[in-house]
Amino acid sequence: MDPLDIARWQFGITTVYHFFFVPLTIGLSALVAGLQTAWVRTGRTDYLRATKFWGKLFLINFAMGIVTGIVQEFQFGMNWSAYSRFVGDVFGAPLAIEGLLAFFVESTFLGLWIFGWDRLPKRIHLACIWLVAFGTLLSAYFILAANSWMQHPVGYHLSGATGRAELTDFWAVLTNSTMLVAFPHTITAAFVTAGLFIVGVSAWHLARRKHVEVFRSSLKMALVVTLVSAVGVAITGDVQGKVMTAQQPMKMAAAEALYSTEQPASFSILTVGTLDGGREVYSVKVPRLLSFLATGSFKGRVQGINDVQAAEQAKYGPGDYRPVIPLAYWNFRIMVGVGFLTALIALLGLWLLRRGRLPSNRWVWRVGVLALALPFVGNSAGWIFTEMGRQPWSVYGVMKTASSVSPTVGATSMLISVIALTTLYGVLMVIEAGLMVRYVKAGPPSETEVLAPPGGDGADSEQSLTFAY
Structure with a gap:
């Protein structure tokens, strides 16, 4: 057993699992x-009922995101201590600010929002949840700044005395060109995730003609958000692809399984290669x-895997600088395919709901429920492509993943850690699913419950949910 492979598996499992919750939290907030x-502007009770219903599900997801996210930072010291020592001065800065500033804003105002119903003035209470939403965006910004530095390191120098990367320009890290395209792409994807989550849950209730007044408006809002955000994902993804081509030509070549440089280059819909990923056997383009x-031009030149491999060997020395080609190729297509499919579903849903209609065909509602899973598949494929496509680098062009693993942690310890964390995360998944299903089935509170006086039988359900944790 290779400690490096085990450490990578652990980080991959925990990171993909954690990212189930992140985009949903950002979008739902x-x-x-x-x-x-x-509700504050119109006074309509159905908006208040919807706020409290979706607020419950947001709280569950937020709590699970915190629990699963804590492990991420611990892993840098546990399994990746060599990496932490080398880049800690740079990488740790945005993560520290995320915890001290962004998460502080999120948690503080979320607490005020949970316990402030009927205690704070309406508009102040409303401001609390908007500040929570702002805090989630701020968290995403700083975390993506750290990740983007791994993709395109800027604002640092290598110390001759310590051999470490040391921060020289924090503003350069925060305005990294990679981050400036990754952030809007990630946020629009988060709104697609939240939109289709609401679509799926609303479709489940509307198929049974339950709480129609609440879920009809929720469904229409979610479909609009999904469609607009899916267009945003496509636009920002296109920009991100051009930046990626300039900064990491191997990743783009791997995404297309393009072995030889082409000008102009065709887009591969389906490519079958040799088992070792060395050459193309069959392709539909x-x-x-x-x-x-x-490149933004139909006549642009795109470097192939073999040429980039030769260039990187000349620049960085002997070695294999190719990622796992089939993994990069298919995850890229899953990501793009899901993006187009979500836009199509949103457009179809809005057409079926035109002029206040409510479809009677059950297949429509089944599609809506099944669509809930799409963004989670797309998000996971996108992150796997982003991280695996950068291999063999942990910091592109600066530090290899093989040099980043903890030198004193053995394979047995890492294997025990993987088994323990995977088991724990499996249990958490059962808890998460159970809570979600329970509160989804319960539906929104009734008008009597949401309009009950403070301290009465209709006491705020979010508070009860919080104490249940």
Whole structure:
């Protein structure tokens, strides 16, 4: 057993699992804030009921995100101590600010929002949930700044005395060109996730004609958000692809399984390669499309895997600088395919709901429920592609993953850690699913419950949920 492989498996499992909750938290916080704003402005009870219903699910997801996210930072010291020593001065700065500033804002104002119902003035209470939504965006910004530094290191120098990367320009880290395209792409994907989550849950209730007044408006809002955000994902993804081509040509070549440099380059819909990923055997292509995606010109030149491999060997020394080609290729297509499918579902849903209609065909509602899973698949594929496509580098062009693992932690210790954490996360998944299903089935509170006086039988359900944790 190779400690490096085990450490990578552990980080991959825990990171993908944690990222189930992150985009949903980001998107739901803003959508709950939007629903509460609609209630404050109109006084309509159905908006208040929707706010409290979706607020419950947001709280469950937020709590699970915190629990699963704590392990991420511990792993840097546990399994990746060599990496932590080398880049801690740079990498730790945005993560520290995320914890001290962004998460502080999130947790503080979330507490005020949970316990402030009927205690704070309406508009101040509303401001609390908007500040929570702002805090989630701020957290995402600083975390993506740290991750983008791994993709495109800037604002540092290598110390001759310590051999460590030392921060020289924090503003350069925060305005990294990679981060400036990754942030809007991630946030729009988060709104697609939250939108289709609301679509799926609303479809389940509307198929049974339950709480129609609440879920009809929730569904329409979610479909609009999903469609607009899916267009945003496509636009920002296109920009990100061009930046990636310039900064990490091997990742783009791997995403297309393009072995030889082409000008113009065709986009591969389906490619079958040799088992070792060394060459293409069969491919179905769209002429010139890859050139446009990579360079913005239908006549653009796109470097192939073999040429990039030769260039990187000349620059960095002997070694294999190719990622796992099939993994990069198929995860890229899953990510892109899910993006287009979510936009199509949102467009179809809005057409079926036009003029206040409510479809009677059960297949429509089944599609809506099944669509709930799509963004989670797309998000996972996107992150796997982003991180695995950078291999063999942990910090691109600066530090290899093989040099980042803890030198004194043995394979047995790491294996025990993987088994323990995977088991724990499996238990947490059961708890998460159980809580979600329970509160989804319960539906929104009734008008009597949401309008009950403070301290009465209809005491705030979010408080009860919080104490239940």
